[in-house]
Each structure stands twice: as C-alpha cells, then as structure tokens.
Amino acid sequence: xxxxxxxxxxxxxxxxxxxxxxxxxxxxxxxxxxxxxxxxxxxxxxxxxxxxxxxxxxxxxxxxxxxxxxxxxxxxxxxxxxxxxxxxxxxxxxxxxxxxxxxxxxxxxxxxxxxxxxxxxxxxxxxxxxxxxxxxxxxxxxxxxxxxxxxxxxxxxxxxxxxxxxxxxxxxxxxxxxxxxxxxxxxxxxxxxxxxxxxxxxxxxxxxxxxxxxxxxxxxxxxxxxxxxxxxxxxxxxxxxxxxxxxxxxxxxxxxxxxxxxxxxxxxxxxxxxxxxxxxxxxxxxxxxxxxxxxxxxxxxxxxxxxxxxxxxxxxxxxxxxxxxxxxxxxxxxxxxxxxxxxxxxxxxxxxxxxxxxxxxxxxxxxxxxxxxxxxxxxxxxxxxxxxxxxxxxxxxxxxxxxxxxxxxxxxxxxxxxxxxxxxxxxxxxxxxxxxxxxxxxxxxxxxxxxxxxxxxxxxxxxxxxxxxxxxxxxxxxxxxxxxx
Amino acid sequence: xxxxxxxxxxxxxxxxxxxxxxxxxxxxxxxxxxxxxxxxxxxxxxxxxxxxxxxxxxxxxxxxxxxxxxxxxxxxxxxxxxxxxxxxxxxxxxxxxxxxxxxxxxxxxxxxxxxxxxxxxxxxxxxxxxxxxxxxxxxxxxxxxxxxxxxxxxxxxxxxxxxxxxxxxxxxxxxxxxxxxxxxxxxxxxxxxxxxxxxxxxxxxxxxxxxxxxxxxxxxxxxxxxxxxxxxxxxxxxxxxxxxxxxxxxxxxxxxxxxxxxxxxxxxxxxxxxxxxxxxxxxxxxxxxxxxxxxxxxxxxxxxxxxxxxxxxxxxxxxxxxxxxxxxxxxxxxxxxxxxxxxxxxxxxxxxxxxxxxxxxxxxxxxxxxxxxxxxxxxxxxxxxxxxxxxxxxxxxxxxxxxxxxxxxxxxxxxxxxxxxxxxxxxxxxxxxxxxxxxxxxxxxxxxxxxxxxxxxxxxxxxxxxxxxxxxxxxxxxxxxxxxx
Numbered sequence: 002x003x004x005x006x007x008x009x010x011x012x013x014x015x016x017x018x019x020x021x022x023x024x025x026x027x028x029x030x031x032x033x034x035x036x037x038x039x040x041x042x043x044x045x046x047x048x049x050x051x052x053x054x055x056x057x058x059x060x061x062x063x064x065x066x067x068x069x070x071x072x073x074x075x076x077x078x079x080x081x082x083x084x085x086x087x088x089x090x091x092x093x094x095x096x097x098x099x100x101x102x103x104x105x106x107x108x109x110x111x112x113x114x115x116x117x118x119x120x121x122x123x124x125x126x127x128x129x130x131x132x133x134x135x136x137x138x139x140x141x142x143x144x145x146x147x148x149x150x151x152x153x154x155x156x157x158x159x160x161x162x163x164x165x166x167x168x169x170x171x172x173x174x175x176x177x178x179x180x181x182x183x184x185x186x187x188x189x190x191x192x193x194x195x196x197x198x199x200x201x202x203x204x205x206x207x208x209x210x211x212x213x214x215x216x217x218x219x220x221x222x223x224x225x226x227x228x229x230x231x232x233x234x235x236x237x238x239x240x241x242x243x244x245x246x247x248x249x250x251x252x253x254x255x256x257x258x259x260x261x262x263x264x265x266x267x268x269x270x271x272x273x274x275x276x277x278x279x280x281x282x283x284x285x286x287x288x289x290x291x292x293x294x295x296x297x298x299x300x301x302x303x304x305x306x307x308x309x310x311x312x313x314x315x316x317x318x319x320x321x322x323x324x325x326x327x328x329x330x331x332x333x334x335x336x337x338x339x340x341x342x343x344x345x346x347x348x349x350x351x352x353x354x355x356x357x358x359x360x361x362x363x364x365x366x367x368x369x370x371x372x373x374x375x376x377x378x379x380x381x382x383x384x385x386x387x388x389x390x391x392x393x394x395x396x397x398x399x400x401x402x403x404x405x406x407x408x409x410x411x412x413x414x415x416x417x418x419x420x421x422x423x424x425x426x427x428x429x430x431x432x433x434x435x436x437x438x439x440x441x442x443x444x445x446x447x448x449x450x451x452x453x454x455x456x457x458x459x460x461x462x463x464x465x466x467x468x469x470x471x472x473x474x475x476x477x478x479x480x481x482x483x484x485x486x
Numbered sequence: 487x488x489x490x491x492x493x494x495x496x497x498x499x500x501x502x503x504x505x506x507x508x509x510x511x512x513x514x515x516x517x518x519x520x521x522x523x524x525x526x527x528x529x530x531x532x533x534x535x536x537x538x539x540x541x542x543x544x545x546x547x548x549x550x551x552x553x554x555x556x557x558x559x560x561x562x563x564x565x566x567x568x569x570x571x572x573x574x575x576x577x578x579x580x581x582x583x584x585x586x587x588x589x590x591x592x593x594x595x596x597x598x599x600x601x602x603x604x605x606x607x608x609x610x611x612x613x614x615x616x617x618x619x620x621x622x623x624x625x626x627x628x629x630x631x632x633x634x635x636x637x638x639x640x641x642x643x644x645x646x647x648x649x650x651x652x653x654x655x656x657x658x659x660x661x662x663x664x665x666x667x668x669x670x671x672x673x674x675x676x677x678x679x680x681x682x683x684x685x686x687x688x689x690x691x692x693x694x695x696x697x698x699x700x701x702x703x704x705x706x707x708x709x710x711x712x713x714x715x716x717x718x719x720x721x722x723x724x725x726x727x728x729x730x731x732x733x734x735x736x737x738x739x740x741x742x743x744x745x746x747x748x749x750x751x752x753x754x755x756x757x758x759x760x761x762x763x764x765x766x767x768x769x770x771x772x773x774x775x776x777x778x779x780x781x782x783x784x785x786x787x788x789x790x791x792x793x794x795x796x797x798x799x800x801x802x803x804x805x806x807x808x809x810x811x812x813x814x815x816x817x818x819x820x821x822x823x824x825x826x827x828x829x830x831x832x833x834x835x836x837x838x839x840x841x842x843x844x845x846x847x848x849x850x851x852x853x854x855x856x857x858x859x860x861x862x863x864x865x866x867x868x869x870x871x872x873x874x875x876x877x878x879x880x881x882x883x884x885x886x887x888x889x890x891x892x893x894x895x896x897x898x899x900x901x902x903x904x905x906x907x908x909x910x911x912x913x914x915x916x917x918x919x920x921x922x923x924x925x926x927x928x929x930x931x932x933x934x935x936x937x938x939x940x941x942x943x944x945x946x947x948x949x950x951x952x953x954x955x956x957x958x959x960x961x962x963x964x965x966x967x968x969x970x971x
Contacts, residue, residue, distance in 0.1 A: 120853075120855065121742070122738055122742060122854045122855050123853060123854050123855065123886075124742075124745065145746065166691060167691050167695070169689050169691075173688060173689060174688075177666070178688075178689065180695075180698075181662070181666065190936075190940065194936045194939070194940075195936060196934075196936055196937055196940060197934065197936075197937075198937070200853065200912050200913070200914070201853060202851045202852075202853065202886055202913070202914050202917070203658060203659075203663075203851070203884075203885040203886060203887075204654050204658060204663065204851045204882070204885045204886065204887045204914070204917040204918055205851060205914035205916075205917065206651060206652050206654075206702055206914070206916050206917065206918055206919065206920045206921075207914045207915050207916040207920075207921055207925070207929060207932050207933065208921055208929055208932075208933050208937070208938075208941055208959055208960070209699075209702065209703055209707075209941045209944060209959070210652070210665075210698070210701075210702055211937060211940050211941070211944075213665075213695070213698035213699070213701075214694075214698070214699070214944075216695075216698075217691055217694065217695055218694055222694075233749075234745050234746045234749050235746075236749070237749075253607055257606070257607060257609075260609065260719050261630070261719045261720075261791070262791060263791055264718075264719050264721070264750075264751075264790065264791035265749075265750040265751075266749075266750075266791070305749065306746070306747060306748055306749035306751070307792075307795070307799055310792070310795050310799070314792055314795070366687045366688070366689045366690060367687075368605075368608060368685065368686060368687065369607045369608050370605060370607050370608065397689070399688075400688040400689045401608075401687055401688060401689065402688075402689045427685050428685070428687070429685070429687050429689070429690035429691070429692045430692050431690075431691050431692040432687070432689040432690060432691065433689055433691055434691065435691045435692075436691075436692055436693055440692070444692060444693055447692050447693075448692065448693050449681075449682065451675075451679045451680060451681055451682075452681055452682075452683070452693070452696060453693075454679070455675065455679075455681055455696050455948075456693055456694045456696070458947045458948065459694060459696075459699075459944075459947060461947065462943045462944060462946065462947035463940075463943065474693055474694070475693070
C-alpha cells in the first residue's frame with residue numbers, strides 16, 4: 002500500500018484527466034493496496050464489455066479492491082465527488098448492467114474471491130463477491146453438499162453478480178432462484194457504509210430484512226461484498242429422461258403430474274420445441290433419443306436421496322404418463338453416460354441457436370396457463386412485422402421461463418411485438434437476466450407507474466447521488482437535490 | 487354506501503373528536519360502504535389488543551374496508567392529514583405491532599377475506615389479506631395441494647398479518663418462511679397508491695422485486711391487501727417419530743444425518759428439553775412414547791410423495807442412527823393415530839408452558855454451532871440475576887429457533903441477560919414474531935447503527951409522514967420535514 006496511485010499515475014498519466022478523477026485518486030491514495038487501481042490504457046479490454054455484442058467505453062479508472070474496507074473507501078470517495086461507478090463481477094450478463102458508460106469508473110470485485118470454511122452443521126458457506134459460481138459449487142460438493150443454482154456461465158460468473166441479478170438457471174423448480182439461496186449478505190452502500198447481515202439464520206424477524214433489497218437490484222442499490230449461502234444435501238440419486246409429447250398442453254399436464262408424483266425430487270423440467278429439436282439432431286448427427294415428428298419435447302430430471310428406490314419411482318411415474326397418452330415416447334437414462342447424453346441435448350439446443358446469425362433472444366416468463374395464448378399471438382404478430390422471421394423456442398417450463406428466439410433482420414419491431422404480447426399475457430420481459438441497459442425501454446410495459454415510482458424512491462433512498470450503476474434498470478427522473486441527513 | 491359516516495356519527499358522536507378525526511371522516515364520507523366505519527364506543531374490545539397480555543387504547547375510529555380501493559382511500563386521507571394508523575389482521579401477534587396506541591385509528595382487513603380460485607396448473611392461489619391461514623390451508627388441500635406454513639394461530643391469524651410478520655412455524659425446514667410462499671403481492675402504500683405484483687411468476691427479474699420490502703415489515707411500510715401464494719403438492723406419505731437422545735449435540739448430529747438421508751422430505755425437526763418433557767408427561771398422564779431421563783427429546787416428521795416406500799426409508803434412517811448411538815430410543819408412528827399422538831406431545835409442551843404463571847417467553851434463533859454455548863451462558867447469567875428462575879426450552883431445532891422460557895419475577899433483568907447472550911452468540915432476538923413494540927428496546931443489540939439507519943431510510947422513503955404503525959420496530963429519529971415529490 003501507500004503511494005500506489007502515485008506510481009500508477011506516473012506510469013500512465015490520464016490522457017484527459019478531469020479534476021474529479023484526480024481528486025478521487027488523491028482521496029484514495031494510501032487507502033488502497035498497490036494492485037487495487039488501474040488507470041488509462043492499462044485497463045484491459047475485458048473491462049469494457051459484458052457478454053452482449055455491444056462494447057462499452059473504456060473506464061479511465063478501474064478499481065480492483067481486495068477487501069470490503071477498500072470497497073467502502075472507494076464508494077465513500079465516489080459518493081462525495083458524485084462520481085458514477087459501474088460495478089463488475091464476471092461480466093457475463095446479457096442486459097448491459099456491467100458495461101461501462103462514458104464518465105464511469107469501474108469497480109471489479111474479481112480480487113475478492115475467497116470462500117470461507119463450510120459450516121457443516123448449518124449447511125452454509127460464506128462466499129466473497131468475486132468467487133465464481135463454479136468455485137462455490139465445487140466447495141459444496143467437496144463437503145457432501147450441493148449448491149442449488151447452476152447456469153451456463155458457472156465458470157466465469159461471480160457470486161456478487163449472480164446475486165445482483167437474482168440468477169436462476171435450470172433447477173429453480175427444485176431449489177428456487179438465487180434469492181432462496183441467500184441467507185445473508187454484506188453489502189456496501191453508496192455512501193460507503195457497510196451493512197453486515199451474515200448470521201446465516203433461517204429464521205430472523207428482528208427488523209427489516211435489508212438483504213432482500215440488494216438481491217436482483219443489478220448493482221444500483223449497493224455493492225454486495227460477501228454472501229452467506231444455503232447448501233443442500235448432495236442428492237444420492239440422479240435420473241433423467243427425454244420425452245416426446247403431442248403438444249405444449251401435454252407438457253404442462255406432465256409437469257403437473259410429475260410434481261404430484263415426485264414432489265421436490267423433480268429437479269428440472271425443460272422443453273424443446275420441434276424446430277429446435279430438428280436443429281439439434283441436424284447438428285449432432287447422433288441417433289435421436291426419441292424420433293423427430295412430435296409436437297413437443299421435454300427433458301426431465303429427478304434428484305433424490307434414495308439411491309435404491311428413486312430410479313424405479315421415476316420410471317413408474319413416466320410409465321403411468323405414457324400409458325395415459327400424456328407422453329408419446331420416453332427415453333430414460335440407465336447410466337451416468339445416458340444421463341449426461343440427455344443433458345448434452347439441452348446444451349446442443351443453445352449451441353444450435355448460437356450457430357445462427359441474426360437471432361434476437363428474448364428471455365421471458367409467462368403464467369403457464371397463458372403460455373399457449375402468448376405463443377399464438379406472438380407468432381402471429383411477428384409474422385406481420387417480419388414475414389421472413391423464424392422462431393425457435395426452448396426453456397424452463399417448470400418455471401414458466403421460455404427462451405424465445407427469433408431469426409430476423411428487424412430486431413426492434415420484433416422486440417416490440419414480443420414484449421407487448423408478453424405484457425398483455427401477464428408475463429415478464431426478463432425472467433433471468435435483468436433489465437440493465439438493454440431492456441429499459443420496455444420495462445414500463447410490465448411495471449406500473451406506481452411501481453416505477455416506488456423503485457425510484459428506493460433508489461433515491463439508498464443511492465441519493467445516483468452513483469451506482471446509474472441509468473441501469475431505469476433512469477432517475479430529474480429530482481430536486483435535497484440535503485443529506 | 488353514502489352517508490354511512492354521517493349516520494355513524496349521529497348514532498355515536500365522538501366523545502372528544504379532534505378536528506383531524508372529523509376532517510378524516512368528512513373526506514371519506516361517500517367513499518366507503520356503510521359497514522366500513524365504526525366510531526367511538528362501538529369499536530369492540532377485540533380491536534384494542536393483540537395476543538399479548540397488554541391492552542392498548544380504544545381507537546376512536548375503526549376502518550373495516552371491503553376492498554383495495556377503500557384501503558387506498560383511507561390511507562390517502564390519513565396521509566394527507568398525518569393521521570397515524572394501526573393495521574390489524576387477526577391480532578394474534580405477540581410483539582404488539584397491532585395493538586393501538588393513543589391517537590391512532592385502526593384499519594382492520596377482516597372483511598377482505600376472499601380466496602380466489604386456485605390456479606391448478608401453476609400451483610398458486612391469490613388470497614385477500616383478511617383470509618385466515620386455515621382457510622388458505624383448507625383451500626389448498628381441497629385442490630390436491632398443501633400450503634407450506636402452519637402455525638398454532640392458524641384459525642385466527644390472517645394472510646396479511648402472516649406476511650407482515652414473515653411467519654414461520656414448524657415446517658420452515660422443508661418449505662421456508664412466509665417469504666418463500668409469496669409469489670406476489672398487492673400492497674397499498676402510505677400515500678394510497680396501489681402496488682400490484684400478482685403475476686405469480688417463479689422467475690421475474692424485470693426491475694426491483696418490491697414485494698420483498700413488505701414481507702416482514704410489520705405493517706410499517708405499506709398495507710398488504712392480496713397475495714399470490716405458492717402451493718406445494720400434497721404429500722402422499724406422512725410419518726413421524728419421537729426420539730430420546732443423550733444431548734443437544736446428538737440432536738444436531740441427528741438433524742444433519744437426516745437431512746442427508748431424507749433431503750427435502752424431512753419436514754419438521756423439533757426439540758423438547760428434559761424439563762419440558764417432564765412437565766408434559768406430568769400433565770398428560772398418558773404413557774410416555776420414550777421414558778423420561780434422557781438428555782434431549784426430538785420430534786421428527788417426514789413428508790414424502792412415495793406412499794409405498796417412505797415409511798421404510800424413514801425407519802431405516804432412524805434405525806441407522808439408533809445403531810450408531812446418536813439416538814438412544816425411538817418411538818415411530820405406525821398409524822395416523824400414532825402420528826397425531828406424537829404431534830400432541832408438541833402441543834402439550836405449549837400448554838404446559840401456558841399453565842404456569844410468570845413465564846417470560848423469548849423466541850430466539852441461533853447459529854446451530856453456537857446454540858450450546860448460548861444455553862450455557864444464558865443459564866449462568868440468568869442464575870445470577872434471578873437465582874430462583876427456572877428455564878424451559880423447546881423449539882424448532884431444524885431452523886435454529888428455540889422457545890426459551892424463563893419462570894421469573896424479574897422479567898426485565900432476565901430479558902436483558904437473555905437477549906445479550908443471544909446477541910453475543912450471533913443470534914436473533916426475534917425468530918418469528920417480529921419486533922413490534924415489545925422488543926424495540928433490544929433491537930440495537932442485534933442490528934448495527936448502519937442497519938438501523940438503512941431501515942429508517944426505507945421507512946422515510948415509503949412512509950414519509952410516518953403514519954403506518956408508527957413506533958413499531960423502531961422509532962424514527964426526529965427528521966427535518968421535507969417537501970414531498
């Protein structure tokens with residue numbers, strides 16, 4: 002520590018340093034360790050973008066604090082100087098919340114990647130914000146537990162970013178969203194004050210649960226620095242199956258039946274629509290688990306604690322559905338190899354989509370009872386705005402969450418049509434990825450003026466100078482400056 | 487409607503009506519139906535108290551709105567006149583949040599007790615705030631589902647009050663607190679604006695989840711009027727057992743083992759300490775399921791979906807623990823009669839406690855790894871402040887939640903000692919019942935000045951005139967009046 006910022010500035014003087022940035026660095030000099038500040042061209046390309054195709058602006062300063070006290074010092078200084086900050090975890094987001102905009106400094110939590118010892122009695126672990134999801138999953142597994150959330154970006158996405166976006170993934174049906182995994186948080190507020198709620202108690206009604214406010218707030222209300230996460234017993238049995246069904250309605254009936262039969266052991270229920278299944282088979286060239294030609298395909302997974310009996314129960318439940326005609330064909334895994342091969346089909350669905358160009362992806366959720374109506378309407382409206390468009394769908398039916406993908410050259414009109422249909426059927430324009438910058442213009446389709454006003458109240462209360470991820474999720478209306486308490 | 491308030495006033499003129507109350511009634515005249523307003527001595531005794539022994543003040547006006555629009559009108563008028571309101575559900579709370587204080591008008595949600603049709607595909611139901619917990623449980627059951635929360639006051643406590651206190655109960659281990667049951671809320675803010683978030687989507691990250699703010703806020707941030715509640719598949723198997731164990735440590739080992747063996751099917755894990763078990767046996771006179779003399783007793787329940795196999799799995803897991811000496815004696819239910827008899831022991835524990843006078847009850851939770859240390863310290867400190875005190879303990883070990891009961895004539899000193907020990911071991915001074923009026927003076931033991939300040943910011947943002955349940959949970963520091971946006 003000490004003098005690190007002087008040295009950084011000497012090496013790479015800011016090309017056009019504003020007085021505010023100089024002042025910021027001066028205030029933080031001697032308060033951060035030598036690896037905590039990167040300035041000017043030394044800020045790598047990776048910090049300029051997230052996982053979207055858009056590139057952001059290179060931040061003049063990148064802060065890489067090593068601990069919560071450093072985060073507090075940085076936020077306190079930025080708040081005093083009204084310096085906007087973009088907060089970054091693994092930058093795997095798809096909504097633009099972590100993509101720097103002009104005039105922002107970047108705050109990356111990447112160096113705060115520790116995972117504290119697992120509390121085996123409680124079944125909890127405290128992870129620091131920059132730990133990757135995969136590191137937490139592996140820590141849980143090595144202690145006989147399992148972490149409930151899994152998403153494709155597991156190796157890069159971080160706990161802080163996961164919490165900021167309330168990530169979900171494929172097993173929400175069983176384990177819930179990230180919100181359900183979080184037993185406590187440490188978060189730094191815009192003014193640098195540190196809220197610590199890491200007791201990890203399942204039951205605690207002593208005052209407001211402030212942790213909830215930060216989950217899913219996309220870095221706009223505070224910076225999560227540590228989280229106490231719930232772990233689940235490691236499943237003793239794993240089984241999955243790939244089914245062909247006559248229709249979406251049959252898939253909904255199957256979901257309902259399996260919930261009754263398997264209860265919480267039903268851990269995933271994915272659907273793949275025919276156009277995607279055809280594309281997958283075309284790509285992989287492997288023998289299909291069930292023949293093409295059905296109206297719908299479903300991938301079902303069961304995780305249980307009864308190694309001896311679960312597979313039979315799973316097979317019996319599926320057989321019952323086959324006999325009743327809910328399912329027209331079933332391929333159930335009989336080995337771990339089968340199990341992975343079935344999941345590989347689901348991965349291949351994503352790869353098939355990424356292999357095409359000009360695909361607009363919409364991550365929407367709908368009430369299950371309105372899903373068919375949404376599909377009919379959206380299909381018709383998209384055909385009107387772009388008769389050449391083709392639609393590809395797969396997703397997490399168990400959570401009402403569809404990846405609705407449209408190959409089109411008319412992104413804006415297709416997006417307007419899709420999100421309008423989502424809104425009028427009572428759905429969400431962002432099931433998982435948040436709003437960030439990308440979906441802001443459509444947010445008012447699904448949130449009322451009263452809700453928008455309440456969100457702005459919350460933002461003004463927690464970040465009165467609007468320094469944290471400003472302009473993400475929504476813009477603050479011009480407000481009268483007011484005295485701070 | 488129309489003129490109802492005139493008639494009410496004519497029949498029972500307010501004895502000392504302040505100008506503000508007259509103004510309030512004048513503003514609401516013609517906006518509420520004839521049964522929505524009760525004034526003066528017509529306000530029944532029931533509305534003056536909650537489930538504590540303390541009596542509150544009789545409110546000059548009781549509002550009993552029949553719909554959300556009426557709640558909005560009442561709040562809007564009260565906010566404009568800075569009229570404080572106490573919000574009431576079933577008034578079964580034990581922390582005083584619903585007990586009227588001088589100068590408050592009461593708002594009871596009792597007439598808003600409808601339950602909308604169950605959405606069987608989604609497994610959800612929308613209940614209005616005044617519906618009782620039991621009515622929701624019965625609705626769920628009659629549609630092949632189960633509601634995840636059960637508490638003793640099920641027949642009287644209401645959904646709105648349950649949500650306002652984030653109620654828990656005996657199956658939090660399996661189903662989580664109320665927060666985990668709530669998929670969406672309709673809530674009226676202090677200024678009368680209505681937030682409606684009743685889509686019932688499992689995955690929805692489009693903007694801040696405002697619903698979370700109201701859950702557990704004890705009526706201080708808004709008035710919940712409707713809730714979209716998650717239903718679970720009805721269990722197909724039920725089994726329970728009553729165990730004797732050598733110690734609390736053995737009970738913790740048993741809990742951990744059963745979580746691994748039974749996973750989410752482990753639905754309750756209650757402990758009864760020896761002094762309570764002795765009292766229960768003394769009261770019931772029934773043959774004890776396991777003999778007295780052990781160091782600890784546990785009641786364990788499993789709920790599963792496998793009618794054929796679950797009972798054997800449960801028995802096998804317990805047998806394993808018996809053979810390893812974790813458990814010294816087990817009585818497992820072999821019939822529904824046994825099952826209810828075992829739960830009756832747990833009910834008898836509450837009755838035994840209520841049969842004694844001068845019992846101070848503390849509803850605390852602790853990290854499981856700190857529980858024994860808390861017990862040792864609290865026992866020693868209580869012996870110092872009141873050598874005549876006797877301690878009785880039972881509770882929800884699966885959630886770290888103990889009902890810690892002390893028979894004493896020195897309530898305040900015993901409370902100080904108990905809560906100080908809870909705080910220094912990282913526990914919660916209110917696992918379930920909230921803070922209300924009763925526990926306010928101890929809140930700062932477990933929440934930092936930063937947390938207290940953040941709670942006040944939230945309160946000021948959502949209820950700037952401090953009209954909703956003022957003085958509950960915490961007092962607002964004197965604040966500079968500021969212009970409202």
